[in-house]
Amino acid sequence: MHTKVRVQTTINGEPQEFLCEPRQSLLECLRDLLGLTGTKEGCNDGNCGACTVLMDDRVVTSCLVLGVEAQGCQITTIEGIARGSELHPLQRSFLENAALQCGICTPGFIVAAKALLDQQPNPSEDEIRLWLANNLCRCTGYDKIIRAVKQAAEQMQEVNA
Amino acid sequence: MKTQEYTVVGTRPIRHDGVDKVTGRALYGADFQMAGLLYGHILRSPHAHARIRRIDTSKAEQLPGVKAVVTAGDFPEVPERMVDLGEGDTPLSYARGNVLAKGKVLYKGHAIAAVAATSVHVAEEAAGLIEVDYEVLPCVLTAPEAMQDGAAILHDDLKTKEFGEQTGRVSNVAEHFRYAMGDIEAGFAQAEVMVEREFNTATVHQGYIEPHNATALWNNDGRILVWCSTQGSFSVRDVTACLLDVPVSRVRVTPMEIGGGFGGKIPVYLEPVAALLSKKTGKPVKIVMSRKDVFEGSGPTPGSHMKVKIGARKDGRITAAQAYLAYEAGAYPGAMVAPGAMCVFAAYDIANVVIDGFDVVVNKPSTAAYRAPGATNAAFAAESVVDEIAEKLGIDPLDFRLKNAAKEGTRRADGPKYRRIGCVEVIEAMKNHPHYTAPLGGPHRGRGVAIGFWFNVGLPSSCTISVSADGTVNLVEGSTDIGGTRTSIAMQAAEVLGIPAEDVHPTVVDTDSVGFTAVTGGSRTTFATGWAAYEAAQDVVRQMKERAAKIWETEAASVALDRGVFQSGDKRMTFQELAAKLDQTGGPVVGRGAVNPRGVGGSFSGCIADVEVDPETGKVTILRFTSVQDAGKAIHPSYVEGQMQGGSVQGIGWALNEEYFMNDAGSMTNSSLLDYRMPTALDLPMIDTVIVEVPNPGHPFGARGVGEANIVPPPGAIANAIYRAAGVRMNRLPMNPPAIMQAIWSQRD
Numbered sequence A: 001m002h003t004k005v006r007v008q009t010t011i012n013g014e015p016q017e018f019l020c021e022p023r024q025s026l027l028e029c030l031r032d033l034l035g036l037t038g039t040k041e042g043c044n045d046g047n048c049g050a051c052t053v054l055m056d057d058r059v060v061t062s063c064l065v066l067g068v069e070a071q072g073c074q075i076t077t078i079e080g081i082a083r084g085s086e087l088h089p090l091q092r093s094f095l096e097n098a099a100l101q102c103g104i105c106t107p108g109f110i111v112a113a114k115a116l117l118d119q120q121p122n123p124s125e126d127e128i129r130l131w132l133a134n135n136l137c138r139c140t141g142y143d144k145i146i147r148a149v150k151q152a153a154e155q156m157q158e159v160n161a
Numbered sequence B: 001m002k003t004q005e006y007t008v009v010g011t012r013p014i015r016h017d018g019v020d021k022v023t024g025r026a027l028y029g030a031d032f033q034m035a036g037l038l039y040g041h042i043l044r045s046p047h048a049h050a051r052i053r054r055i056d057t058s059k060a061e062q063l064p065g066v067k068a069v070v071t072a073g074d075f076p077e078v079p080e081r082m083v084d085l086g087e088g089d090t091p092l093s094y095a096r097g098n099v100l101a102k103g104k105v106l107y108k109g110h111a112i113a114a115v116a117a118t119s120v121h122v123a124e125e126a127a128g129l130i131e132v133d134y135e136v137l138p139c140v141l142t143a144p145e146a147m148q149d150g151a152a153i154l155h156d157d158l159k160t161k162e163f164g165e166q167t168g169r170v171s172n173v174a175e176h177f178r179y180a181m182g183d184i185e186a187g188f189a190q191a192e193v194m195v196e197r198e199f200n201t202a203t204v205h206q207g208y209i210e211p212h213n214a215t216a217l218w219n220n221d222g223r224i225l226v227w228c229s230t231q232g233s234f235s236v237r238d239v240t241a242c243l244l245d246v247p248v249s250r251v252r253v254t255p256m257e258i259g260g261g262f263g264g265k266i267p268v269y270l271e272p273v274a275a276l277l278s279k280k281t282g283k284p285v286k287i288v289m290s291r292k293d294v295f296e297g298s299g300p301t302p303g304s305h306m307k308v309k310i311g312a313r314k315d316g317r318i319t320a321a322q323a324y325l326a327y328e329a330g331a332y333p334g335a336m337v338a339p340g341a342m343c344v345f346a347a348y349d350i351a352n353v354v355i356d357g358f359d360v361v362v363n364k365p366s367t368a369a370y371r372a373p374g375a376t377n378a379a380f381a382a383e384s385v386v387d388e389i390a391e392k393l394g395i396d397p398l399d400f401r402l403k404n405a406a407k408e409g410t411r412r413a414d415g416p417k418y419r420r421i422g423c424v425e426v427i428e429a430m431k432n433h434p435h436y437t438a439p440l441g442g443p444h445r446g447r448g449v450a451i452g453f454w455f456n457v458g459l460p461s462s463c464t465i466s467v468s469a470d471g472t473v474n475l476v477e478g479s480t481d482i483g484g485t486r487t488s489i490a491m492q493a494a495e496v497l498g499i500p501a502e503d504v505h506p507t508v509v510d511t512d513s514v515g516f517t518a519v520t521g522g523s524r525t526t527f528a529t530g531w532a533a534y535e536a537a538q539d540v541v542r543q544m545k546e547r548a549a550k551i552w553e554t555e556a557a558s559v560a561l562d563r564g565v566f567q568s569g570d571k572r573m574t575f576q577e578l579a580a581k582l583d584q585t586g587g588p589v590v591g592r593g594a595v596n597p598r599g600v601g602g603s604f605s606g607c608i609a610d611v612e613v614d615p616e617t618g619k620v621t622i623l624r625f626t627s628v629q630d631a632g633k634a635i636h637p638s639y640v641e642g643q644m645q646g647g648s649v650q651g652i653g654w655a656l657n658e659e660y661f662m663n664d665a666g667s668m669t670n671s672s673l674l675d676y677r678m679p680t681a682l683d684l685p686m687i688d689t690v691i692v693e694v695p696n697p698g699h700p701f702g703a704r705g706v707g708e709a710n711i712v713p714p715p716g717a718i719a720n721a722i723y724r725a726a727g728v729r730m731n732r733l734p735m736n737p738p739a740i741m742q743a744i745w746s747q748r749d
């Protein structure tokens, strides 16, 4: 047994403390220690994007971050995207555009797309494609995902206008 | 094409499970948690072919935190018999041998032993402490190699079946079969042009993003409880029961949400092993594959070696066609070459045909279904040759296909005659699409087309519907929802009941809680389980009419239901109003539907692909892509489009990049998602879709399965587009930059 380390962090706006082994990834800590299983594992080596979370507003693949690195950070996972009982515009547009089939990639796409729209409210199709190239989806062929992100961007701009 | 108008069928409601899936709340197999859970890890063979002399697990067992280790010897001894694994019969010893190897390992990644421990890291460490003494054997990795005299033999007891007869000859060819029709010699004699080509395609993987997983608890009452991500909860139940030698009723499988499958999550790998570990420890055990395990230890789709010869007259009629298809089954027989052989010329009306199929075992993972299994390989070969013939004859490639298209009454070489099909309509829709005549807009660009066919299967499905007092209904079904089928099934019930899709609450339940339901595969779920829902809804309507008749003191036969309103004479009551009165009129209403439908209608698909080939690097860019498919009747058009787009993009990946890159020792050298390069958002344009609707006379709403046919044409279409862009006819998949440069250089010489 390895000595566990105490980690203090903020997850989805709430202060959160946990004990983890130094070798445990943030993905593992979120899923197995904190029960936040909305963040998915597709490869555990940084190549599928299913485990995407925000770390101090940076997009990271949580399988490549150690749990101990979360010390003092603000983490946002898919569970923290909806605003209370109201879905985030991205979540709504994913539903309206049928942008998910099996849905295993969806949390990663929504978290990554949120980070894009936070910094670029009006992205072009190419910008969306480039930004989301870290996230693999095997079911949809991406068409409906790209449309969903565009629609969410438009709706968010209307609200802000 | 116009089909009958419906109220719910053909609309686009939000899927019932959608909110849970965009908020992270939906529980997939790997998300399953339980008190006392142990974690399993599987030790896999580092060799492609070796005899196991000895396995020593003692060091692993001594590692603190390790609770149990199992090997093939822990399976009960069961006499050999044939078992149905959800996609046809297999000898039990093969099914068991693939789950944990006995005596020999047949591919790198073959499971040998499993450990259960208090953490996944301890389990992994312990697996590394298991000592296996191997006698490494020579390996064979391709069909032509494995078919040679003197090739290393995988199974000493595998004897070739030829034309249905046992030959008694031990070889790597499990079976050689032939479909023949007409007089092939005479057909070729009539031909004025003839093209014969040879093709090779690499092993590829379905590439679902969620790795295989299973949790099992061998409970103290002797029942085995399983939670997993599978395409077929009942086939997991049956296979697990069979390998553990217990009656099926002892096993209960709860299907968790599933993160993609495409055929690859029909076979059973982990469940019986997790159950053995649970039996030894008395605790629930969860095993999740790593991505490397998924590539090396699950079931990819066969690589193939093919020859296709087609002859035609100058007027554009095909006179004869011949195919030779040798598919690599991987470690155990079952390469899905029969469906490939049935599909290779299935889109055409040809009088004289011979198709030879060979099911060949090689030292690669045992293959599984992948979306229209077997058909994509074959269509790549056939559609390339068809394109070349059309070019030689100077006929537009779509006109040539139209002239020879299969229609109602056309007989396929394997026997069946088509009922009403939409092959001609698909080709016409391709011709009429603005994409087909749009300018290409630059040099090194080309446009290619191809068409393809895939069956649908029926198979058993069950469903119950119970009416709630508020006028909504609860629908219970057994088909894993892999891409929106809860909704497409619920919509068919809603249409019958005359209520909105949102008022049907569908749930996928465990194997104790619903009647037998076959796998989500063969494009069958919306078709067959939808049909079960249709029947269950009819049953509800029949009972509700009786209740209305009771209230109105009239005959049930005089009560009609129209758009959710029951009527008899001048009396009217909505579905909702009547639902509130069930208690007073006799108690709950529960409808049931159990079907094994025969009216399957095949689905045709076609695509138009524009590519640009970089003459310096051989890189192919997809500029524009249009997919056309006959859906019979699109129940939920958004999810039909989604199937078409997803299948198209898998076909694009198969065409351009994807392959198991094997070294000479039989080791896959690209077993990560970085090196096994599936298409990303950046590699693709939007995928346009055209849904053609030629109603299937064998389904209440005319639906055809739509999940698979869309993957069949893309590699052929892209090959044909590359030819027009770069002047080279490609004869292998993937058509990656090195392959294309080689073709360009060899043409220059």
Ligand code: FES
Binding pocket: A040, A041, A042, A043, A044, A045, A046, A047, A048, A049, A050, A051, A052, A061, A062, A063, A064
């Ligand atoms: S699981 Fe982290 S990128 Fe795939």
Ligand code: FES
Binding pocket: A099, A100, A101, A102, A103, A104, A105, A106, A136, A137, A138, A139, A140, B209, B259, B260
């Ligand atoms: S919806 Fe299945 S991987 Fe994206």
